[in-house]
Structures are given as structure tokens and as C-alpha cells.
Amino acid sequence: MPVNILNLPDLHVTDFKETETDYHVRAQPLVVSRLCPHCGRSNDTIKHAQKTLFIRDMPSHGKIVAIHLDVPRLLCKPCQQTFTAVVPEVDTARQMTGRLVRWIGRQSLEYTYAEVAKQAGVNEKTIRNVFDEYVTELEQQYRRETPVWLGIDEIKLGRFRAVFTNLQEHALIDMLPDRYSASIVKFLSALPNKEKITHVAMDMWRPYRIAVQCVLPEAKIVVDKFHVVSKANASLDAVRRSVGKSGQGKYEKGLKHAHKLFAKRQADLNDEQHLTVSGWLNNFPLLAGAYDLKERLYQIYEVTTKEEAWAEYLKWEQSIPPELAKPFRSVMTAFRNWKPYILNYFDDERVTNAFTESFNAKIRRVYRDGRGYTFERLRAKVLYTDMLQKRALIQDKVRVRKKQKFDEVNMAGYFSLVGSFHDEYETKLQNREAILGVDLPTLIAKIDGWKL
Numbered sequence: 001m002p003v004n005i006l007n008l009p010d011l012h013v014t015d016f017k018e019t020e021t022d023y024h025v026r027a028q029p030l031v032v033s034r035l036c037p038h039c040g041r042s043n044d045t046i047k048h049a050q051k052t053l054f055i056r057d058m059p060s061h062g063k064i065v066a067i068h069l070d071v072p073r074l075l076c077k078p079c080q081q082t083f084t085a086v087v088p089e090v091d092t093a094r095q096m097t098g099r100l101v102r103w104i105g106r107q108s109l110e111y112t113y114a115e116v117a118k119q120a121g122v123n124e125k126t127i128r129n130v131f132d133e134y135v136t137e138l139e140q141q142y143r144r145e146t147p148v149w150l151g152i153d154e155i156k157l158g159r160f161r162a163v164f165t166n167l168q169e170h171a172l173i174d175m176l177p178d179r180y181s182a183s184i185v186k187f188l189s190a191l192p193n194k195e196k197i198t199h200v201a202m203d204m205w206r207p208y209r210i211a212v213q214c215v216l217p218e219a220k221i222v223v224d225k226f227h228v229v230s231k232a233n234a235s236l237d238a239v240r241r242s243v244g245k246s247g248q249g250k251y252e253k254g255l256k257h258a259h260k261l262f263a264k265r266q267a268d269l270n271d272e273q274h275l276t277v278s279g280w281l282n283n284f285p286l287l288a289g290a291y292d293l294k295e296r297l298y299q300i301y302e303v304t305t306k307e308e309a310w311a312e313y314l315k316w317e318q319s320i321p322p323e324l325a326k327p328f329r330s331v332m333t334a335f336r337n338w339k340p341y342i343l344n345y346f347d348d349e350r351v352t353n354a355f356t357e358s359f360n361a362k363i364r365r366v367y368r369d370g371r372g373y374t375f376e377r378l379r380a381k382v383l384y385t386d387m388l389q390k391r392a393l394i395q396d397k398v399r400v401r402k403k404q405k406f407d408e409v410n411m412a413g414y415f416s417l418v419g420s421f422h423d424e425y426e427t428k429l430q431n432r433e434a435i436l437g438v439d440l441p442t443l444i445a446k447i448d449g450w451k452l
């Protein structure tokens, strides 16, 4: 009989059977806890009966492993209640070994619940529950440093999800299942040392602003350049699509698929692309007008002060031809409603967004293609894959009691009888390794390989 089949030192294997798909191992625990769960106080027990627990273990050589574990039922002498002895490394409620529980957690970051369920020989619902608990544990392990510049963004994965970033470190801090005001408030309120945050760069979504004003009243709200010009890009895109639909000529057909070309700045087009775009603009005056408005909105960002920027904006607004007022209304509304925050961008250092179009496209591709990927799993995989963590040594100022010299200790011992007036404190610097978040450049590089 292979005694060591389980490689669990606290279990003594008494029998073993192998079938086509399973290993069945009969075992007895060498150590059990006799502490009574009813009164919680007494170890004073007698063996009352015997029970066989059916416990799953990690799959081995591609086979499901089942342990038939003979465990004593104990009677607590003081309270006269009976219970099953607790075996270390065995999760009795789940009917699994502790290492299987951890294995399921790790595997579920990589594979679908269905795949893990099949390999372990347990149902999908159990896998999901184990995984949820595993994620809660990981959350404790990966405590993230509160940033000085916080970014609040969103990614559309089925629905809009709020995303928090450390802007100076290009690191992702968290993703929420939605972007409701209450969720944002809850997240911000739970941030440790949140008074560290001096700037919050955000998308123009009112609940973000209200939440920040409520929880972080001292932080400066900034709407960065990216979010403003992307509004103009969306307006141009609406015009492009409507022109594309208007006729059946070869120009119109090509226009329908020219989203990427129009999203680029004119200066970034190569010669061939420039020729293509110019062809369209020459043929469709309305499109040319919209293109010009998009390009000119960027110019607002070439000035240095708030006042100049506002003047540039007003010039831009007045130049909108009546036939383009409707598609560009969203830009005007945004500028009017968010004026102080858009102009805050021109103060001190420029706070900029951490996301790129390509990152959004990539993470959405993973979400869409991964049939087994719920948002929660994608979030866990993004946030808790160890190699993606950005770590740094952080120096904290801590207040510590001054160390006393040897001959002072005796005196202090004497004085402590009288009172503790001798206590002296000093500020010291203490190093610790902190996790700043998920390194965005690394995530962007790795996410291409994420397939299911």
C-alpha cells in the first residue's frame, strides 16, 4: 500500500483503491483538536462514536482524489454535547482538504469554474464560493497605497465600471462593478490616509464629482485633456457615420469603417492616410467642418493659463457653424458644466489620465471573448496576479517612544511607580514595501496573451 500517496503528514493512510478516474484513500488523522465547539472552553472529552468523512483532495495524476477519513465523535464531559473532532488541514464544512481549497482559488484565476470543477470533482457552485473567499483573502494581502493623484475613470465591460488609478505611478488600484454614486463614496471612504490625495482627475460623470466633493473635500478636481478631446472625437464620429450612411458611392462605404483613421490627430497621419482623409474631407464639406472643429479643440491645450484657455474655448465655440451645432452640443454642454474643473488642468503640473484607447480595447476584448469571464473574475485576475504588482519601498514617519540608556532604565523603573512623566517620543523614518497597484504598462503587455 502506498503509504505516502497523500503526502499529508498528519493523515495515516490505511487503505487505497484506484479506479479509471479516481483515487480512493482511507485514512485516519494522527492529530485532532478536542476543543468543544459548543461551550468553547473544554478539552475534557471522551470518544463517543466514529464517523467517516468524505473529503476531496487535490487532483493527482489527472485523477480525482477522495479521502475516506475516519474521525472520532467526541463527547464533552462538562456540557455533555457531542461533536466531530476537528482535523488540521481539513475543511469539514466544505468536505475538502485545506490545500484543495487553496488550489481551487489559484486555479480559478486562470481557468473557468467549469474546468476547475471538473478537475477537482466538485460542483461549480462550490468552486465559485471558494473563489469568492480566496479573493477576499487576496484583498487583504494586496493592500494598495493611497495615491497622491487619483484617477477615476470607467471602462465599459457589459456596463460601465468605475476604475481607480494612481496617476503618477501609472498603476491601477481597483475596479468596481458599477459607477453609482454610493459605490464611489463607499470606495473613497475606505481608502487609508485619504487626506494624502491632493488631485483627482476624472471623467465628466456627475456622481464622481459629487462623491469626491463629499469624501475628499480638500482634493482638487481636474478634468484632464483626454476626456475633453474625446468628447469632440465622439462628435466627429457621429458626423462621419451619418455622412457614411447618406449615399452608396465608394467614398461613403469606406467612411463607415474609418473610425480609427478619424480618431487620430491630423499630424499623426502618414502620407497615405493623409491622402485618404483629405479625399473624404474634400468630398464632404460637413465632414470637413467637423474635422476642423475636432482638430481646433486640441489647440485650447496649447496655451498656458486658465484665462487664455477659456478665451480659446469661447473662440472655438463661436466658430461652430449652425449645421454642426447639434453634433457638437455635447462638447459645449460639457465645457459649460465642468468649466472650473476643465480649467484646473492649467494649474500647476498637468494631471493626465492613465488610460489609453488601446488598453480599453484590449481589456474589452478579454471580457468579450472570455465566455467564462464574469466581471468579478476579470477584476480578480487583473488585480491579484502577482507578477503585475508594482511595488516600492515607502518611508513612513512613525512616532516611537525614545529608547532609554541602560542606567536610565533603572531610574525609569523607579519613576514609573510615581508616574509616567518620563515618557519621551521621537519621530523616526521606517521603511516598508508597499504595493502601489497593478503596473499598467505590464498589464497592457500581458493582457494580449489572456485567452480562454
Ligand SMILES: [Zn+2]
Pocket (backbone or CB within 6 Å): 036, 037, 038, 039, 040, 041, 042, 076, 077, 078, 079, 080, 081
Ligand atoms: Zn462543551
